[in-house]
Every structure is written in structure tokens, then in C-alpha cells.
Amino acid sequence: MTTYVYGFSQGRREMAGLLGGKGANLAEMARMGLPVPPGFTVTTEACRVFLATGEPPPELEDQLARHLAALERAAGKRLGQVDDPLLLSVRSGARFSMPGMMDTILDIGLNDLSVLGLGKTPERERFAWDSYRRLVQMFGSAVMGVDSALFEALIGGLERQHTVADDSRLDTVDLIRLVEAFKDLIAERTGEEFPQDPSEQLRRAVLAVFASWDGERARIYRRREHIPDDLGTAVSIQTMVFGNLGPDSGSGVAFTRDPATGRPGAYGDYLPNAQGEDVVAGVRNTVPLRQLAELDPGSYKELCAHMDRLEAHYQDMCDIEFTIERGKLWMLQTRVGKRTAQAAFAVAAQLADEGLISPQEALARVDGDALAHLMFPRFDTSDPDVGAVVARGVPASPGAAVGAVVFDSAEAVRRDGAGEQVVLVRQETTPDDLPGMIAAQAVLTARGGKTSHAAVVARGMGKVCVCGAQGITVDPVERSFTTADGVTVTEGTVVSVDGTEGVVRLGAVPLAESEVMRYFEAGGRAPDGEAQQVVRDVHRMMALADSARRLEVRANADTPEDAARARRFGARGIGLCRTEHMFLGDRRPLVEAVILADSAAGRTQALAALLPLQRQDFTGILEAMDGLPVTVRLLDPPLHEFLPDRTELAVRIARQEAVGRTPAARDRALLSAVERMHEENPMLGLRGVRLGLVAPGLVAMQVRALAEAVVARRQAGGDPRAEIMVPLVGAAEELHLVRNEVDAVLADVARESGVPLDCPVGTMIELPRAALTAGRIARDAHFFSFGTNDLTQTTWGFSRDDAEAAFFPAYLDRGVFERSPFETIDREGVGRLVEIAVAEGRASRPDLTVGVCGEHGGDPASVHFFHAAGLDYVSCSPLRVPVARLEAGRAAL
Numbered sequence: 001m002t003t004y005v006y007g008f009s010q011g012r013r014e015m016a017g018l019l020g021g022k023g024a025n026l027a028e029m030a031r032m033g034l035p036v037p038p039g040f041t042v043t044t045e046a047c048r049v050f051l052a053t054g055e056p057p058p059e060l061e062d063q064l065a066r067h068l069a070a071l072e073r074a075a076g077k078r079l080g081q082v083d084d085p086l087l088l089s090v091r092s093g094a095r096f097s098m099p100g101m102m103d104t105i106l107d108i109g110l111n112d113l114s115v116l117g118l119g120k121t122p123e124r125e126r127f128a129w130d131s132y133r134r135l136v137q138m139f140g141s142a143v144m145g146v147d148s149a150l151f152e153a154l155i156g157g158l159e160r161q162h163t164v165a166d167d168s169r170l171d172t173v174d175l176i177r178l179v180e181a182f183k184d185l186i187a188e189r190t191g192e193e194f195p196q197d198p199s200e201q202l203r204r205a206v207l208a209v210f211a212s213w214d215g216e217r218a219r220i221y222r223r224r225e226h227i228p229d230d231l232g233t234a235v236s237i238q239t240m241v242f243g244n245l246g247p248d249s250g251s252g253v254a255f256t257r258d259p260a261t262g263r264p265g266a267y268g269d270y271l272p273n274a275q276g277e278d279v280v281a282g283v284r285n286t287v288p289l290r291q292l293a294e295l296d297p298g299s300y301k302e303l304c305a306h307m308d309r310l311e312a313h314y315q316d317m318c319d320i321e322f323t324i325e326r327g328k329l330w331m332l333q334t335r336v337g338k339r340t341a342q343a344a345f346a347v348a349a350q351l352a353d354e355g356l357i358s359p360q361e362a363l364a365r366v367d368g369d370a371l372a373h374l375m376f377p378r379f380d381t382s383d384p385d386v387g388a389v390v391a392r393g394v395p396a397s398p399g400a401a402v403g404a405v406v407f408d409s410a411e412a413v414r415r416d417g418a419g420e421q422v423v424l425v426r427q428e429t430t431p432d433d434l435p436g437m438i439a440a441q442a443v444l445t446a447r448g449g450k451t452s453h454a455a456v457v458a459r460g461m462g463k464v465c466v467c468g469a470q471g472i473t474v475d476p477v478e479r480s481f482t483t484a485d486g487v488t489v490t491e492g493t494v495v496s497v498d499g500t501e502g503v504v505r506l507g508a509v510p511l512a513e514s515e516v517m518r519y520f521e522a523g524g525r526a527p528d529g530e531a532q533q534v535v536r537d538v539h540r541m542m543a544l545a546d547s548a549r550r551l552e553v554r555a556n557a558d559t560p561e562d563a564a565r566a567r568r569f570g571a572r573g574i575g576l577c578r579t580e581h582m583f584l585g586d587r588r589p590l591v592e593a594v595i596l597a598d599s600a601a602g603r604t605q606a607l608a609a610l611l612p613l614q615r616q617d618f619t620g621i622l623e624a625m626d627g628l629p630v631t632v633r634l635l636d637p638p639l640h641e642f643l644p645d646r647t648e649l650a651v652r653i654a655r656q657e658a659v660g661r662t663p664a665a666r667d668r669a670l671l672s673a674v675e676r677m678h679e680e681n682p683m684l685g686l687r688g689v690r691l692g693l694v695a696p697g698l699v700a701m702q703v704r705a706l707a708e709a710v711v712a713r714r715q716a717g718g719d720p721r722a723e724i725m726v727p728l729v730g731a732a733e734e735l736h737l738v739r740n741e742v743d744a745v746l747a748d749v750a751r752e753s754g755v756p757l758d759c760p761v762g763t764m765i766e767l768p769r770a771a772l773t774a775g776r777i778a779r780d781a782h783f784f785s786f787g788t789n790d791l792t793q794t795t796w797g798f799s800r801d802d803a804e805a806a807f808f809p810a811y812l813d814r815g816v817f818e819r820s821p822f823e824t825i826d827r828e829g830v831g832r833l834v835e836i837a838v839a840e841g842r843a844s845r846p847d848l849t850v851g852v853c854g855e856h857g858g859d860p861a862s863v864h865f866f867h868a869a870g871l872d873y874v875s876c877s878p879l880r881v882p883v884a885r886l887e888a889g890r891a892a893l
């Protein structure tokens, strides 16, 4: 019989797939002997059955009942008993943390009778009714589907009568009235009474948590975080403990190190006389955890000791939720904590220094996304006239972002869709704000600490966030916020949000390079004593990665400047120089002349005019990459891309004719060339090697320009290492034909100059046919470079120019794939072709060099695949080179 429910004593940390992160870690803490309120966990497997069939597994009811009975025996009280009832929390917990995205129901077990038992002493009366109010509210919205805003509106109405700023000062009579109003609301909206039977409450709460896996916000969050849709959530059921029993109670969230900077020491927020949900929701402002040392020194000391144990046990920074009930500390949750990019590097380096983990493990703990984040720019506030500060708050998620303020999620989504950058400003965020948070550049809230929903979610997404900006008053109805000095900022006003400093300024503040970027720009040399800690941490991880990695990293660069920059960033050569980029701008007329030439002599002349320019380009790039390989790709895109737009040209000519003027002969010639060369499917048309085979002289000109550049660099004492790459080959015969032409030109230039030329000649593998016939193609190729952009396009039959906008959103939504295959290599299909081509290519030419130069070369997950597939190098844009180096190192661990 399948086990669908595990007591905490039966689980362990490694069982997160089955028990969810929360359930597995609760079990682990219980095993470690930490004070965890007793409970049990319903597995993700039960959830999967429910999601697939709409019914829980038949065994679940019995198993739940058995675990509940054991819990009741141990507690010496029963769920829903009239006198001092046992109360339960029912919380979601997936394999990967999805903060606030699924449902939680607290205080299960209360009803019209047991609330009286819970509140039988006068000092407990208010607490009991507040707990019942919370249960009816949570159950009503999460389980029975009543809009949560309607409950909030009833609370707001009462608050306004009392003119209090939060719900903590409603008295017992208010709360009794609220419970009644909530129950009436539920009955009116659902036609059903709030259930009084505690076991029905429990059963329905569990199913509601299961169902919340498929809720809209959970699905949006999963798509954004690339969490698979089929995992399901576990449900942890635990004895309630109460942080709202008076001044000697409270709830908090703590980190074993600062999640923003990684600095060691206990960080967090504490809220006296409150439940944990109040802390996370950010509805009341918390105090820093340090103050707990004064409020309740005993609990603080005990908490710090547990945190030390947890960090040593998990060998990582942990975050913790805890509650103090009348001076007794309870641990409600722990997990390896989410952190900023800066903190990720800092914590990894410190843990290695402390000997808690090996340097290799430290490298495994950081990643390319975090590194890319650290390379983003920051605000330059050196100008004294920089915009006035309109808000100061908690620096919850670092970075710099500029945008127009908006006051609700829908407006953020709307403006983002129209291409505008926005900053979402809210009193506090709730999980319903998720679409707006994704759309916004930054998030600003008036309430909440570092652990509020806004902060946790923004940090997870790497989105800039300032929260708890106490001086501001947000008015979502008027769509404005007012600063402490009385300045009103209305919707659409542009502000600059500095999530590193926790400051918001009016206007668009200019951006300055980050220290980490400066470090790479300066060649990534060992930092001196003046360097910022983050630079030292990054340097250390880069050094570890460079010594671990087998993959070489090259760059895609077409200018000497980009080449030089890529080299400073650690590129060991150029893997793709797209020569078509050298034909644009003011050289376009020269290319037009090649296309329009109506005789062989005319074409030769036009090509001859391009040759010195190409030679000059190549010389500069070879100089910048002296001593390192420079792979020059022959012209790829269709020639008509160099001609003007057909419609524009036709309209121009028609206008001239309409006013009785004779159109320029050149325009007419251009139009007829454009029409002659028009293709319905240019991506599958006359491009790449095909162009070289049908446009006489083009290949010869490019090869000569490159060969002469090599000669010039050699004569200047340099060490040029040019390689020639043929694009879009589908058949060995195509490469063979071009190869003959290339070899002949190289031989000519060598003879003329007296300089021997031994440029390797290779091909891109970017068509499925090339991958499948790689063995034959390799006979004429010194190297392969996978053009995974075209290979993805042609393997899937997706247009790389249109598919992402046209239907990928639907595909992602419907689970065809979790990431765009143009971003992360599709291992199963495109990856399979790569593997076949590597194997067959090397079988026919054992010394074949193999690399990749599609966009995937700078994508972390894809780099790991290319490492495993045995490639020699990845090539990516210069800015991604550090990311590729780091990931190549991690892939080799």
C-alpha cells in the first residue's frame, strides 16, 4: 500500500521530492531534536493523484485519521474538543520554494463551540476570537473560493470606525462581529455554511492546498522560475503554536547570514504579539531581530544556538521561521535561504574559508545568473543635481532600475506590454501582485521588512526592491504616493530605485558601471586591498572555475573593440566573427554595387573596392586577439538584406512618377534587383555557403582580405591565428567546392607574399542534414562550430524571428517546454544532433576541434550540456564570457 502520509519522525531532508522542502526540513529539524511543533506531511504523490483525477487517493482519509489520532494522543487533546482544543496549521510545501504562491490555512479545529473553550479565560478571549476570525477568513477564501478582497473590505470598514492603522487593535466585540460577518459573507457567496466539523475542515483544507498548485499565481511563478508543472505540492499539518498570546509571544523570520550582503551574523525581522503570516505579509512593521535580545534574551540565545546548529548541519546559509509562545521558542520552518547575487558569492567564499565546505563546493554554490547580476550597472549619484530622494526603505533586493511609477499589477502589465519601464508601488505586495512584479523593473512598498513577500519574491527573481519605506503614504485610488515631506508622486512619474542602498529618487538617475564590471574591464586581475569584498569573492570563484574547467571560452565579436573587450573578460579567441556586420552602414553602397553589377568585370571591380576595407577590419581584430584563434565566418545572410525595402522603394518611385519626375535610374535598378532577389523564405534561401557558390568572387574576396591581413600582421611581428568558417553547409559537396576555392586563394596569397599560410578551414553545423552527415563533412573540415540558433530553427521548424513572440507564450503555458529552445539548448532534439555530429565528426577526423557559437554558448544550462557533449569550446557575446567561464568551471566539478 502506498504511504501518503509521513510523521515528522519518519522523514528526512533528502525526501524533499516526496515531502516538499518544508515537510522534509521540518522532519530534519525534528530529528535533530530542535523544538518543532509535532505534525505530519501528506506527500506530493497524493497531490499528483488529486491533480490527475480530481480525487485524493482512497487510502488518504484513513492515513490522515491515523496520524491525527497519534497527534491527539501525544498532545493529550483532540481536534475541535470544546475545552482547550487542539488546533492545526495546514501549509503547502513544494519541492522548490514558491513563497506565498500556494495556500495556507491556520487554526483548523475552531468552530462556534471550541472558540469558547480556547477563550475561556478573560485574557485569552480576544486571542480566541482573533484566531477564529483568521480561520474563517482563510478557509473562506482559500477553500471556499470567496474573493479575499471582500474579507479585507469588512476589516477595513471596522478599522475605519476605530481610526486605527492596523488590525491589531480591534477588540473582542469587533472580532466576534467580524466572524459573524465573515460567515454571512461565505453563506451568501457560496450558498454553504462555514463547516463546523473540524475533520471536514482538515480534509477540505488539504485538498484546497493541493488545488492551489494549479492556481494562476502558482503557475505564473513556476513558469518564471522554470519549475516543472507536474511536481505537485506536499501538505504539512502541524500543531498550532501562537505568537499572538501577548507581549511575551511573537513571530519572526531569521537568516543565519545577511541575505542581502552575505555578512555573517543573525539577521531577520521580529514582530511581537503576532502570527508568522503577519511578518511575511508585511502588514505591520517589524523590529530587527537584534531587538529580540532585549525583549526575550532567553529565547534569543536559544534561537542563535539553533541557527548555528542548522548552518553547520546544512553547511549553508539557512532561513528560519519561528514563533515564541509565552516565552517558549518553536521552530516552524527552515530551508537553505534565498539570497542576493552578492550574498551568494560572499557566503560561498566564507563557508570555504571557515572550512565548512570545500572550494569546489563553494564554486558549485554560485552561478552564472548571479554573476551576470553583479555585472549590471548601478546609479551614479556624483552629480549634485541628481534627483531628490522621495523614499527611503529597506534595501531588500539590490540593483538599479528606472521606470514610471504605477500602483497596481494590471497597470504594470499593461505598460510593460506597451514597452514602457515601470516601478510597481504598493502599500505591501501580496501574491496577487506577481504578474505586476514580473512586469516591473522594480518594486517599492511602504510596509514590510526584508522578509516580506515583496522582498522574498523580488530577491528570488533578481528584481530591484525597496520595501518598508515608512515615510510614504500610498494611495492606490488616487494613484499616487506622498512622501514624508508632503511631495506627491503621481502615476507615470519616472523614478530611480536603488535596491542596494534602499533609496528612491525622482527622475532617471544616470547609471555607472558596477565594481564587478570594472574588475572584468580591467582584465580580471587579482584585486588589491582596496577592492570591495564582492570583487574579491568573484575573483576567487573565477580563479576556481578557470582551474576546473575543460571547456575553452571564446567570444563572438566583429570589431577590434569588441575583440579587445572579450579578451579582457577572459575570452581565449574569437569563435565567430560575423562578416556581414562589416558590410553595413556607409559601406552599403559598395555592397549594392556588387549586387547590381551587370557584368563579370563590374562585379570584380565592386568586390575589389570592398577588399581593402575587409582587410583593414581583419587586421584590427587579429591584432586585438594576437596569439589566439580568430574564426572568421564567410558572408551568411541573403544578399537582398543589403538592399532597400521593396515597398519603400516602390513608393518612392511611384511618388516621383506621380509628380511628373523621372525616377533616378539607380532607384529603378535597385527595385529590379530587389524584385529579382526577393525570397518568400529568406532564412531558408540564398544565404551562407549557397551564396558563396552562386555569387562568383565573393568567397575569394573575403578569403584574400583575411589572408592579406594575416600576412600584414605577420610582417608586423604579430602572431595572427585566423581560421575560416563556412556557414550553413548541408552537404559535404558544398564544403568541398568552397574548400577548393579557399585553398586556391590561400595558396595564391602565400606565393605572392612569401608568407606561408596555414589557416584551418572549418564549417558551421547548423542544419540537421549537416549533423547527420558530419562524418563526411569532417573530411574537408578542420573544425566544426555548432550554429545552434539556426540548428534550433531548422530542427524544430520554428522561425527564429517570429516564433518567440507568436506562440511560445502558449507553448510555455501549456508545458510543451519550460524554456525557449532558442535560449537553452533542447537536449533531447537539437542536443541529440550535436552529439551525433561530434561522434561522427571525430570518428572521421580524430583531431577535429568542436565548438559552439550560437546564443546558447553563453547560457548556463547549455554550457553544462556542451561540456558533457565533449565540445572543446563555447563562444558567446563578450559580456557573457565571464558567465560562460564560471559555468564551464561548474560543469567540470
Ligand code: PEP
Residues within 6 Å of the ligand: 576, 578, 636, 766, 786, 787, 788, 789, 790, 791, 853, 854, 855
Ligand atoms: C547560429 O545560427 O547559431 C549562428 C551562430 O549563426 P547566426 O546567428 O549568425 O545565423
Ligand code: MG
Residues within 6 Å of the ligand: 766, 787, 789, 790
Ligand atoms: Mg546561423
